[in-house]
Structures are given as structure tokens and as C-alpha cells.
Amino acid sequence: MKKVINHPSFRYLLFGFSLLFLFISFYDYNRISEKHIETEMIEITGENNQLINGAITNKIKDQLEILQNYAKLIAYHEDITSKEVFDLLEPLTKEDLFTNVAITTPDGISYTSPTHTSNNSERKFFVEGMKGKTIISDMITSKISNEQVIVMSVPIYKQAKVIGVLRVSMSTTLLPEYFNLSFLSGNISSFIIQRDGVNLTPKKNYYNFFHMLEKDERNKEIEKEMKEKLANGDHGYITFKLNNKTRYAYFSDVEGTNWYLLSVLPHSYVTERINHNLTHTLLLAGKVCVLLLIIGIYLLYLMNESRKEEVKNQEKLHTIISNTPGISFKHKIHNPASIQFFNDNRKLYAGYSKEELLDLISTDLSSIVWEEDLPIVEQLNRPQKKGTVVSNTYRILLKNGHMQWIFDQRQSVLEKDHTIWLYITVLDVTGMRETQERLRLSEERYAMILKETRSIPFEWNVKADTITFSDAWTNTFAHPKVIDHFLSVTNKYFKDREYTYIPLMENMIRGQSSDQIECILPSGHNENIWVKIHAKALYDNNGFLTRIIGSILDISEEKEKTSRLIKQSQIDGLTGLYNRITIEHLINEACQNNPDSSLILFVIDVDDFKKVNDTYGHASGDEALINVSKALRKCFRSDDLIGRIGGDEFVVLMKANTNVYKELPTQKISMLKNMLSNIHIQKDINFVIHCSIGISIHPQDGTNYKELFTWADHSMYEAKKHGKNTFVYQPKNTEKP
Template sequence: MERLLKGLSPDGEALLNLIPGGVMQCRNDAGYTIVEVNDGFFDMFGFTKEELAEQFQNRFIEMIHPSDRQIFLIEVERQLNKGDRLSLSYRVVCKDGRYKWTASSAQLFGDEREQRFFCIFLDLTEVRDTQEKLRLSLEHLEIIMNQSSNVIFEWDLVADEITVSPNWLGKFGYAPHYDARLKKEELLRHFHPDDMEPMAVLMDEVKKGAPNSVIDIRISTAKEQYIWCRLRATTQYDAENKPLRAVGTISDIDEEKRTMEDLRRRAELDALTGLYNHAEMERRAQQYLQGNPETICAMFIIDVDNFKQVNDRQGHLFGDAVLAELAAGMKKLTRKSDVIGRIGGDEFAMFLKDLPSSQIAEEKARKLLDMFEKLFRGEKYSFEVTCSVGLAIYPWDGNDYQTLYHCSDLALYQAKSQGKNQYVRYDP
């Protein structure tokens, strides 16, 4: 090593040129004056020996990025206080004006008369660029996650662990908890009861490797209110094409769902009475009959007697109020499973399911007549409303909606022909 301080022989220089990366010998002075460098140093930074002397006066400190010099000096002093070896990372200028990140290892040699560093440089530019790109990508992802209203999740299928973005807490009001050891009911306790099974099926499909999955489900908030959400998941695979993880989003579609539900309801219901319109009445009744139920059902067609007189005497607004009251009365006489509709201006229909006997249907018809007759009696109203009812019974009078409707309509015509304010059961 003593010869390194006095200058290298040709053989020594050849030996240094075999060392990968750049090699430099410099004095331990204020400018870290360059004494010798190998070919790798010239290749790494692009300068010639003459250019180092002309541009930097062989002062290595001038080649270090201005932002890194102070840190460089502090680190040199700090590490020399602990020993004679240095390990540093900083940027060094190149001939094309760019800076390269380097990792340098240095050994201090010499005595009181003169001290020199023997330094070896490795190019870290590609590594640092990769690290910087990764840092920016992670920062970019974090910005997106913070700005997005969607909840982002990742399911590690191997470890069976789920992590979600922090905005879950803001959306639902509690921290999520996933424990694969829990039973389905406990694991999915925050989902609507009707959505638990579909969600469990989707999770099984993802575990088996389904590439893309979408489901609309309701998730409870801390205030026990359900929010409609759309969950999307994409599966990632390992080199052997085995499912590795699933990543995806949970987006709030509550307003969209409720708007669609409102539009659907408006399409199904009569605006005045809140009963089903004729098309929806037929669809629901026919859907039930297509299952060929092994019970008795009844089809009623109800016509308000002389309703035109109510409109003529009291006005159409009052007539509308009367129809709304009659609809409310019919709802009270039926079950939630039954289907009631307004099929014309002053004409209604009822489809009653699962009756014990046809006599029960006739009893219901008598109650309808009584309800109509008494609804507007008393101090509040000074008039009487009656109705005529046509009745057909499934399965004897028909097995589908159209047939039952036709038979009920014929029976209604007979009831009105016989003087109104009565019911008639269809008789071939």
C-alpha cells in the first residue's frame, strides 16, 4: 500500500484496471485532490485525465452534486471518527451533464505528512432510478387511494388475509375485521342477510381462481343503515397459474340503486292509489300461476257502482280521493302476499293466493261489498259508494291469468246486470 501513496507502477495500474467499477486515489485535503484513477473511472464518468484537470483542477469535491456536498463532508468526518474506512452514497457529475448515483467504499492510508483515500465506485444510478420510480408509483397509488371515494381492497389468497384502504372507516364508520376462522354468518355479519349467501359464493369462486368478479351487495354502517355497494375483484396468479391474490374496489351505488328502485316502483304502481297497474298485476299473478300451485286461488274484478255520479257532483279531485280511500280499504282486507291492482279508471282487481277453500273467497267478496258500503258513511261523508264484484276460482275456472280474468269479467257483468252492489261467482 505504501506504493499507492508514491504512485503506481505500470503493473499496478494494470491491476487496478481489472477492478470492476471506478477506482480513485485522492488526497485527504479540502478538495480531495485526485492523484490517480483507473480506466473504469474514466468510463463511468466520461471525462479524460486532461478534462479532470481543466474543469475541476483535479478537485473531486467539485464533481459531487452541490446538494450532496455538505452531507458528504459531514459523513466523512463522522465515519473517520470511528475508523479509517468510509462507505458513502452520493451523486457525481458526468461529462454529458447528468449525475450518477454512486456507492463508494474508501480506505484511508498514510501518515502525518500525507494521507490519501483509496476509493472504489459502483454505479447505483439504475438501482436508484428504480427505487425512485417505485417510490413515485407508491406515492401515486396513495394519492389515488386518498382521493378516490372507492374503497380499495387486497385479498392475499395464500395467507387468507384481507386489507382495505383507510376510507372504509370514513364510509362505514368502523374498522373492518376479517378472520377466516369465523363461520359464514359471523364473517359476513356486516352484509345484508339476503346478500350473505351470494357474497359467500363469490368468495368461493375467487378462491378457486375466477379471473373477474362483480356483485351488488348491501353493507351496514355503524348506524345500522345499509348502503348499496358494487364490489369488483380481479384475481392475480403466480408463475404456476395458481390464484395468488385478488384486488378490487367497493364503490357506493346507493343513490343509483334507489333511483332505479324508485323508477321501477313508479313503472309498477298506479300513481293515484299506490296499487299495481294492470300490466304489473298481470305479470305478478301469472308468474305465480306458472308454478302450478296446488292450492286454491281467487281472482276478483271490482267495479265501483255509479262512480261517474261522484265525479259529476263532487268533482274529479274528490273522486280521486275516493278511489285512494277505496284502495287503502282493499289493502286492509288482504295479505302482503296477495296482489291488488287498479286496472281501469274505477275498476280494480285482486288475486288472492293459497286459500283454504272457495268459501273463503266468497266470504272475502262479501267483506268487500260491506267495506265499500260503509267506508263513506258517517259524519265525515254524506254519500254511499257500492261496488260490483266478479269472482273466478283457480284451478276450476282457469289455470292462467287471462282465463281467470275473462271468467271474472263475465261474472262482474252478471253482477251489474242483476242490480249491482253484489258479487257473482263465475258459473259456466
């Protein structure tokens, strides 16, 4: 089939068939266009007829209205044939349009002047006019001028009674001018005819439409059909022949008359349009032919260039194949016996001689293919489209019984003689497959190591902005293994957070080769996990950052342990309050952060606490201290600092208002004393705890812990001197401790 298609004779035949098809198409197009033009012309004729008919009807109505107005004026006179009446009608009689103007009395006598009369008692216009009807007559012969005229008549009423008829006569020769038919019709010829075919507007001696039709069978049928339609008052299209030329016409009745308007489209006008269309069709056909010729020439050029390129590609293919390691050969599709070798590599003969190998290729090469890989070879042997490259790897059995991995690549090529050859290259990839197998085992071992380790490896492709994690990432954090647009994700979720990995990213991007950071990563389970990230930057040959690799280690447990240890080192083991070192640090920090704020330091010492230990034992003493610490927590606010600095000695730092110097927080002190007095110990419920309190105020009495404590401690001892169970505050400028 391909040989037939590529044969030159077939191409010439196809070209000739295309030209014939093109000619038939344009001929059909021209014929359909001519039919469309005829239909369009007929419709235009009908539309023109309706427009002219409307104009004629309006003209007649206007004229009748003028006559009716004159009739009304005549009715005011006693004698409708008097000189005064004819003087009144003088504008009508002077018009060139009317051959005469007359008034007919009820006895049928018509007066064209007071003295000139004629008998019209039998005329239709008189008979119908006396019945009160307005009449526009068919063509009649005037008794006065002996001309062919049409008559317009209106009744003359007086007191609702017809007393005469006013009529005007118009020569039929004036009708075309009166109705302005030439101007209104344009390229279409229009005639006013009666139902019997008489032409009221004759042209070229066509006095009767039916008489001017050529006497053939077709026109006889048209005449019969049209007479029936005229008799029934119908309208419609007709096609007839005149002077051996086809004419298109439309007729419609004129309102208020027995007339019909006949519009005839000249044959020359239709012919002109058809010829014009034919010219355009021929021009279009010529343009299409030129375009097809250009396309044909261009396609021939492309085919020639394609052949040249194909020859070059074949030469290149021969050169490449000849220098390819392994065996390269070709044979015709479905004809392995036509095999031709390009190069020779005895290592790929599978231990066979060249003759034995040729025999295997020509007959059944699958006999040496590893059984499990037969489907692969069958897939390679399936027919492929020209130019398609297919390849795969399979195993063969050597003559000595060993196994060898083969890479097989083949491509179908259309050569100069239009035959398709299969080009095949075979490579020994046994060593590569062994390397791949070792790599696979290494990857499996690596995966097992990753599974056992707590670290989560990651790799961030900076250019693609994609970060990839190991499977452990999804298991631990419930996030996707691969995250695209990593910078956008970071900016969206971590920009305003604390303890993020953003500083590490910034350092690496600025050029730091490696870094580590401890930060918080949110998991998909709405948990915040402390991690330590180790990262290392990788650069290309030009020194540009390409990737960042590293690992993520979950340190939540270590952080929690550290937090517990830190808390234990800061808290008094018995009371749960801050210990001496911590409270001292926190108070110094508060003073530094609030240099101008009023802060009150309370130094609280339990009165006679030694008596509790000596009398009731240390367990009761511990019980009392725990209850005192509870009372302090209840009495002061959560943001106040409370600490135990000795056996029975406590300190509290409270933020105060600006009037602290004028009014001490006595209410707070009273509440504390009251709460302490309600503390009892189990061994003696009657024992009451009291305390002495010393006060100092920041920054008036000191700007750090040492200064504030020294002054408050002095005040506390003053309270003990004043009988205990009270408080003392002495401004620093009154007395020094």
C-alpha cells in the same frame, strides 16, 4: 489488547491458569466433602445411639415388669422365704443370665434359698427397696460369688406395705449379650458406662472410659467437659483421640438408671468414607480434564477452520470487490493513509485526479460531502463490530460544482496479521435516484387521481391471503386498510348472506381471468352498501394464481334510483296499488308457486262510478278511488295482492283455507262492503259508494290470472245484473261465462 490476547504465550498462560483453577476447585470440593462426611457420620452416631438406648430401656422395663410380677406372686405367701416361694422363683434361678436370685426380708437378711442367707441391710438396693423404689444399681461386688455384678430389685408389697425386696444379680460380663449391643450397633461400637466412667460392658480391657483417653491437653478438656455433662444428666457429642486417631462419639443417659450409653464411631469407617469420596473426586476431576481437553482440541480445530474460511472469504471478497462497478478500496481502521485500491473507475473520482482523491480520503473526505448529508457520513464512519456491513446513500459535490449521488457500503474485516481493515465500495447511483424521484412523483400523481375517483382499488395476495385497499376504503367503509386471513373473514361474515362477492371469488379461483359482480358490503357504521366489483386475476410463470386486483365502486345511489324507477313502473300513480301489468305478473307467479293451494280472486267494480265523474267532476272521482284503495288495504292482509286494473275496477288475490269451496269468505266481503259504504266525497256527503264483486277460486276455476280473472269478471257482471252492491260466485262447472 487484541494482539496480547491473540499471542500464543497468552493462550498457554490462560491454559495453565485454567488447570490451576481446576485443581484448587476440586481440592476445595474434596475438603468440603470431607467436612460434610464427618458431620454426617457424627449425626449417624447420634441417631444410632438413640435407637440402641431405646432398645436397652425397653429391655430393662420388660425385666423389671417380670420381677414385679414375681413380687406379686410372692406376696400371696405368708412366709416369703419358704421353700414354696423359692420353687416359684425356680425359672429365674435356672436362667444363665442371673448369678443369683434373692429375697431380702425387712431385717436386711437376704435369702438365696430357705437356708442360705447373707446380711444386705446396708446395701442401697435394700434401703431404697424398702422405701418402695425399684432399683438398678451401679456395678458392685457380689458377696456370694465375689463377681462384678449389677443388681435389679423391686419391692414386695402386701396390703400396700413393703414386706421385702426381690432382687436378681447379673454379671457385667453378660450385659453386652443381654442387651445385644453387637447386633444393634453395627459398625459403631457401643458401651454402657457409669457417671464415673466405669465401663459396664468392657471390651479390650477398656474398664474405664476416662482412663483409656490419651493424656494430652485436648483429651483433658474433653474429659472435664464430659464429666460435667454426666454429672448433670446431659447428653451430647464428643471428639477424642485414641491410639493417635480421632474418634467421634455420642453419649446419652439410660432411663431409670445411672448409666450412660456411649456410641463410638471407628476411625477406620470415617477414613474409608473419606477415601471413597477422594476417589470419586479424583475420577470426576479426571473426567472434567478429559472433557476440557476434548473441548480444547475441538476449539483449536474450529479456530483453524475459521481461519481457513476467513482466508477464503477474503479471497472471495477481493474477487467480488475487484469486479464491482465503481471504486473499491480498503484501509486500516483509523488510518486512511494506508488506502489500497482494488479497481479503478474515473467516473467516481468526482472530477479530481487520483492523487487529489487519495489526499481527500486521507485527510477530510467530508469537505466534498453535501452539507445536509454530513450526519449520514458521520454515521458510516462510526466504529462497527468486526464483520458488520453498513451502507447508506449520500450526495457529494463534484469538482465542477455539480451534485452526484453515491452509494457507500463498508465492512470491517480481521485479516491474517490480526489487523482490522475497512473494505469500502462506492457506486454512482445518480441515475437510479433520478428514476426513484420520477417514480415518487408518479406515485403522488397516481394517489391524487385515486383521491378524485370514486373507485376503490384493491389487491388480494392469494398465497399470503391478505387483501390491501386504498385509503378510500377506510374512509368509505370504516374498515382496516389491510385485512389478513381474507378467506377466513369471508367465510365467517358472508357465508350465509345474500348478494355477496363469494361467486366472483369462486369464479376467479376456478380459472376465470376477469369478472364483475354487484353485491352488498357492510360498512363499519352498520350500513349495507351496494357496490360493483371488477376483478382481474394475475398468474405466475407456472400458471398459478398469485394475485387478484380490481376496483370497488359504490353504486348505492344508482341502485336506489333503479329501485325507485322499478317501483314507479309497478305502482298505480293515483292509488299506490299495483298496476294492471304488475298485478297480473304477481298473480301468475303466486299460482305457479302454489299449484295446489286455495287462492281467491276478487274482481271489484265501483257501482255507478261514471255518475261521480259526470256529477261531481274527476277530482271527486279520484278522491273516491283513493278512498276505495285505502279501504281495500285495511280490509285485506298485508301479504294479499291488491291492484287497480282499470278506471274503477280492482282485483285482490287472497290465500284461503281448505274449506273455501264449502264456505266463502262472506264475512270479509261484508266488512269490505261496510267499509265502502262509509266512504264519502266532499261535494256530497250523502253520496254512498257501493260495489259489485265477482269471485273465482284457484285451482278450481283456473290456474293462471287470465282464467281466474275471466271467471271472476263474469261473476261480477252477474252481481250487477242482480241489482249491484252484492257479490256472486258460481263454480265453473255450473255455467260458463
